[in-house]
Amino acid sequence: MNKSLKKVLLGSLVAATVLTACGTKANKELVVDTIEFSGDFFTSQFSSSSYDMDVVHLISGTGTIAQTSAGKLVVNKGIVENDKVELVDDADGNKVVTWKIRKDLKWSTGKPITAKDFAFSLLFQNSKEWKAAGASVSPSEEIIGLVDYSNGKADAIKGVKLVDDHTISLTIDKSKYPYFYEYSYYGIDALSLEDIGEGLKVESGDFGVKLVGDVAAAAKAIKAKQVDSRKPTSTYGKYVIDKTSETEVVFKLNPNYVGNYEGVKPTIPTIVLKANKNEELRFQRLSQGEVDYVPSFIDAKQVAEAKKSPDKFTLHALPRNGxxxxxxxxxxxxxxxxxxxxxxxxxxxxxxxxxxxxxxxxxxxxxxxxxxxxxxxxxxxxxxxxxxxxxFDVALANKEFDQSEYRFEADGVTPFDVSKASETYLRHNSKKEPLAxxxxxxxxTVLQSIESGYKENAAKVGMKYTNALIxxxxxxxxxxxxxxxxxxxxxxxxxxxxxxxxxxxxxxxxxxxxxxxxxxxxxxxxxxxxxxxxxxxxxxxxxxxxxxxxxxxxxxxxxxxxxxxxxxxxxxNYTFDAFSNAKVKESGATAIRSWSQTIEYMKLK
Amino acid sequence: MFKYIIKRIFTLIPVFFAMSIIIFGISQMTPGNMVDIKLAQNASLKQADREIMRIALTKKYGLDKPIHERYVIWLKNTFTGDLGETVDGKPVTQALAEPMKNTIILNLFVILISLTISIIVGIKSAVKKGKLYDRFWQVFSLVGTSMPTFFIGIILIFIVAINLKLLPTGGMPSVRLEGLSYFVELLRHMILPIITLTIGSLAGTVRYVRNAMVDALNQDYIRTARSKGLSEKVVVYSHAFKNALIPVVTIVIGSIGGLFAGSSITETVFSWNGLGSRLVSAINARDWGIVMAVNLFTAAIYLLTNFITDIAYALVDPRVKLS
Known part of the structure; x- marks a missing residue:
């Protein structure tokens, strides 16, 4: 072999070894495997995938109503001073709920979170201008005047009022009661008017609340700065985005976060979300130590692989909420x-x-x-x-088909004879239409698995079955x-x-x-x-x-x-969150709430 | 020469337009336009609202206009740098900036390494024609050409990353790193994709260089050079290799376009955030803004490399007269 070629190969080997030694991960951080970011991290109104939603969950948390790990709706005491929802009837018999926003809340920029920020969020996220900028807007029907405002029929939301700097009230349509999940009516969140409002103002009066300023221009600017950048500039949540690229988002603990509805704060100093397009290697990335936590995988082969090493990896089985x-x-x-x-x-x-x-x-x-x-x-x-x-029973299937309109032969009159059933002898209805x-x-995978039963047995019941994988x-x-x-x-x-x-x-x-x-x-x-x-x-x-x-x-x-x-x-089925035993002590994820929604309960070793 | 360049540029223009028509035409014929996608994203809206949205979006994306008018608008926008928006509403230029940078970095290494090894190995194989060294590389290039690149990639991941644990299975270096540590991490992530793409590209180029050298070494002027008592080094490198360069130039420059277009699978296997893997995601998501931009870019690169090849031919081969 050529000497220079040998030198090149030897050099490459040495370089690879040196480079390998350089590739170590820092402690006190959790690296989470994810697939690909596609939507936005701002208000998730631009086709956010569940992977984008992990980012949103980590950096957002101004909702007045929170969900417990079991999915129960509760008042978010991390945001409001109210202990419970208290409703008052107005003159028309509609219900009014008044939220007192905590005075110690600050955006990541250090500015205070006020009632105006909640009104701004409702007004902006439901505006026709934001919809025109491409946002998916679906206003809730319960707050009086919200749908009319969103459709451009009104310039204000009648059912929202600012009481003072830290108090906001919502009027809920009386026709929407009673409702088992009525707490969902009272959930609103905030956006920083001062930091991201692009000069817009919120006015409150007998008319309700309205936006003043060039909303269309603001919507365009907000989309560019907050959505397209994938780095919202002013947030309030458990974490803040430290650094971001197209394939990675690094989060640091938010020093301004006062705790969730129970007062619990996250403890992991740094979270890194690493997006990898190759889904087939999710478990391999965990076993190689490239990531510490792999949420939501269902691939039977990868699950089986992970189950082989219970000493190294924990498989957290979560019953699917679907x-x-x-x-x-x-x-x-x-x-x-x-x-x-x-x-x-x-x-x-x-x-x-x-x-x-x-x-x-x-x-x-x-x-x-x-x-x-x-x-x-x-x-x-x-x-x-x-x-x-x-x-799964062909005889019972035939029994059901015999009670259906499709119980005749091709002439639409003669009763169908099951013993003759074949690919050419099909069931028909009285209009002579075949059972196809x-x-x-x-x-x-699903189609192939399910079609076998039909392909094998359709002829036995006199049914023509076709399918297409699309x-x-x-x-x-x-x-x-x-x-x-x-x-x-x-x-x-x-x-x-x-x-x-x-x-x-x-x-x-x-x-x-x-x-x-x-x-x-x-x-x-x-x-x-x-x-x-x-x-x-x-x-x-x-x-x-x-x-x-x-x-x-x-x-x-x-x-x-x-x-x-x-x-x-x-x-x-079950989905599985897998994590490295060497790194993660416990995960807070439940069937209803994902790892990013319950990050404050996750503990590292 | 100047005249020839101008003439060639003028012949490229209709080809470029023809390609743009094909790219635009295919995107319009394939089911699933921006309106359908946006409506699917807003499937929670009520039927009446969906209809209002359908009308507004059809107008916004110009789908109410005839196809030739849409083509003209698209082309005009493309020339002014407006490549439209992605399905998630981001400007295409912004969405492609980072992947393009990553693809160029990766492919520069591949071209450089592949060319260096091809020349060294090709020359040596030609000089040692029929011997073990030559046979080894003949077999290597045959295997390299016949094996799909994704297969080479998977094998490398299995051996180097999973079993030997020498390098990462894929992905991009962390955004937290800066300076030297970023560069080191970038190299670690690039080694396997580079090897994969190099093997794919090397296999063909080695054979070209070798065959060109074998041809050159059989020429009369080589016999003359040897009979003049010149050293074998001078004969091989100064006389034979210079002449063997002509077909090699065609291959090397031509392969630049191929590398941009052909790295989709390798980039996806290694989760490399490049143009190729972005194209694959875009096709799956019916993100026509991205698909059209990447295809037009690849077409333009091919035209450009063809053009450069012609010019380069004239520079390395004095027999070629450009007229």
Missing amino acids: YGVLNFANEFGPTKDVHVRRGIAHLTNRSKVIADVFGGDGIATHGEYAIAQWMVKEKEAELNEKLNKYS VHHVGGSQ DFKELLKLRDLTAANDPKQSAHMFTLANGFTGSVFDPYISSIHSRNIGDPLRNGMRVKDAQIDKLAEELRAIAPQDTAAFANKWLEYQVRYNEILPALPLYS
Whole structure:
């Protein structure tokens, strides 16, 4: 070999060894593995991913209502002086809540946090100008005048008033009561008017509160400085951003932070979020010591790998606050028929999906719930007793199909003979339409696992089954066609996932109540059932403290859901936070609250 | 020469426009435009509000205009430095600044190392034609050409990072580091991607240099030089290598464009925040602002390198007359 080449190789080896020795991590810091930052760290109104949300959780914390680790809504005593929510009726019978903001709160710039900052946040984040700048704005309907202000029909929010520098009141529409989660009405947060308001002013009077100044110009400037920069300049939270790049955010403890709703402050001096695009190597990065904490991974192979070394790594299993689901188009094609939906449920081998996709770390659910929810724990026995498990059984599937409209041969008159069922001998309805369903999915693993049951057994029940693996955005587009009941819709079944917001379960607002029909996220499959509507309305109207009544009504709702089966829940699995035993003593993450939301409870060794 | 350069520049212009039409056309034909994406981001809005939003966004992104008008607007904006915005509302120029810097740094090392090794090994292989040294590099270049770069990357991660624990599995150096420590960390993170890309690029270049040298060494003027009693070093480096440089120049300059376009997979495997991995993320997110900008940039680089190759040819080969 050439001498110079040998020298080059030897030199490279020496350099690599020296460089290796240089690569050590400092103590007193937690390096967290994350995937890729994509949205904003400011108000999360610009398509923030869950990874961006970790940053938002660490640097934001001015909400007047907080969530406990179990997801219970409580008054945030770290922000307000109030011990509890006290409501007063106004002349119109609407409810007024008055928040007294703590006087010792300071923004990261050192300026005091005042009531004006809360009014500014409400006004700016719901303004039409901020929406025009690209922000996703969805004003809450409860505060009087907020929706009109947001739509540009009013220049002020009538239901918000500044009482003094540290006191603000909100007027809540009387028609919105009673509500089990009424604390969610009272949650507002702040943005620093002085630091980031770009010269805007907040005025308060009988008209409510309004912004004065060039809001459009301010929105443009705020977007550039606070959103696009990915380094908001004035924040209040457990941490402040120290340094940031496209792949890394470094946080230091916020010296101005007074504590959470319990007065607890975080103790880890430095947090580093490192984004790596290669998801396949998440566990390897942990085992190499490149990171100390890997949140939310579900990949069965990586989980199995981590389980091999319990002395080195802890796997913190968190029941998922959501579930995988097979959505049916409820107003289109054969899946309009409840017995077709139930028949398909019997052809779905859900245990196989759980085994194939999650290595067995999950359970089949039978209603609109996730294993993380307190109601599930409370009503576990009744759920087991009252809900149909829709076992994987071709005979039971045929029994359901026989009760459906699709019980005839091709002539639409002669009863279908199960013993003749084949790929060419299909079920038809009285209009001579065949039982043919098209299934779309965005996850190859899930689709492959689930399709096997159908491909093998569809002919045995006289059903034609087709499917397509499509890009997730295409999947959402098809779902939107179904939501709009568009003539171009083509799919009858969609494999998707549903998640719950914290511990809140309110189908009237966020799910299949018929008022939400056509809304892709809430009732995109166009479910319309009077009994479901009634139960959803009764559920939300239960008094906040009456958890027993809520759990009972919730059970009734699940039984009805299970009966009409607007969608077939497939699984509720576990996600895993993995951490190095050498570095992390305990994690505060729960099923409802992520590691970044509970960082004050995490301890290093 | 000056005339030729001007003429070549004029021939490049229609090619550039043709490429821009193709890039723009494909982006418009592919399903999932900015309006769809923004609406999906706002799926929580009610149907009526979504419709209002759809109309406003269609107007904002000019999708209510005919396609040729949209093309003209896009091109005009591109020439004035306005590459549009990403799906999360960030200016494309801002979103691409850091990845472009990282890709250029990575590829400069790759080109430099690959060229150095190719020349040394290519010359030596030609001189020792048919011997063990030559055979080894022949096999190496065959294996290097046939193996996909992502596979080389994964093997290197497995051996060097996971088993030997010598280098990180990927990623970028920490933003907290400055000066020398940042440079050292940058090198640590770059070594594996550089080796991966170098093997991919080296394999072909070694064969080119070797074959060019073998051709040159068989020429009459080499026999003449040897018969004049010149030392083998002078014969090889001053006479043969100078002439062998001609095809090598084509390959080397041509490979610059290839390296920009071809590092998407390697950058993704090593979580290197470069143009290639940004392009992959953008394609997945239907972020057409980024996709069009990167593709147009790559197309422009290819045109530029072709142009430079032609000029360089004339400089290294006196037989080529530019007219």
